[in-house]
Amino acid sequence: MMEAQIDHPYIPKDLKLPGFVPCFLSQLDIVGVYGVASLLVFTFMWTLSGRFPKLSKGDRLLMCWWSFTGLTHMFLEGYFVFSPDFYKKKTPIYLAEVWKEYSKGDSRYAARDSTVVSVEGITAVLEGPACLLAVYAIATRKAYRYILQVAISLGQLYGTAVYFITAILEGDNFAASPYHYFWYYVFANSFWVWIPTIIIVRCWKKITSAVHSQDQIKTKTR
């Protein structure tokens, strides 16, 4: 006998999701919990970073960003990567609810599109822990703090580029409504475009300035 097919809210309508169970939590609950959790991470990291000597406000903000994005990569995106059946969950598991809701902005998540899984896999497994290493590197002023931040930010930009370009090439028709398209797909993802870009520019300048100084010292001592 076939598994009962419950109508899903995703586009394209002919996407087959046998065993789909609708969201238990409201949009407000799902977005609210993420918002409050993120605010707690920021507040905690801002307070903690204040106890480290010689850190500028910019460095402290970066520590907040890296802890927020690192935990998002590891827990939120990590859950997606290793839970192919998240849309079948019959109990209100928060992380499954997030992806049931987000799939309204991009059904490739529920459809387990291989590009989305690959990019999210690299993000969750490699970039997530690297973000937490960046927090530590900034706090303790390690010499690799700038190059590490450039490396992760470039990874985030590359992943987001592949994510958007593949969608466009496949017809860009994965959102349940213009509302979900804009807020979930465009707006939410835009943070992982403009913030990495700012960080790359900042760290690029720091690195070139350091290399420039060392080049000059070497020229003088010759």
Add this chain to the structure above:
Amino acid sequence: MMEAQIDHPYIPKDLKLPGFVPCFLSQLDIVGVYGVASLLVFTFMWTLSGRFPKLSKGDRLLMCWWSFTGLTHMFLEGYFVFSPDFYKKKTPIYLAEVWKEYSKGDSRYAARDSTVVSVEGITAVLEGPACLLAVYAIATRKAYRYILQVAISLGQLYGTAVYFITAILEGDNFAASPYHYFWYYVFANSFWVWIPTIIIVRCWKKITSAVHSQDQIKTKTR
């Protein structure tokens, strides 16, 4: 009336390629031209770089690599990105022949898989010109020469990772034979894994050493 369907040599067999025209050139011709062209690029760049003062042999080798990989990205991969109908070419256009032949190692090229097109698009349009900028940056000892090389190498690694992971997730069944799988898909691509890795390690060390020196100068002058 349907377009005449000529049997193609690719796997999966049920891949539809209406209008397919088989290779005109032999494998030896296709690989040979690429080999000789690459050797010419290396020889030319090695000779040219010898005229720049203060360049180590390592720097000169890197200039050879960046010109070779940059031209490969721009011309070979650029042709693929902007020629969706390469497999229909009725005359022996060298660049079309390359991709007809390479598709025996990975039919996603002929099938115009959106992940492959996205990754190749980023590689051809952004990384290709950036590679030539790296040649110039090394030759003229620009302060951004290390960070630029890390940025491009990370892009190459990320692209190769997405390229392999999506194939695995989709069953890893895109090669016409174990021979093509090994030589075209694994061996040829492996150069864009181990060479970028070596470059990242080298430049990472240079950058952290420069940042470390500058950190110490700043601490002393306080």
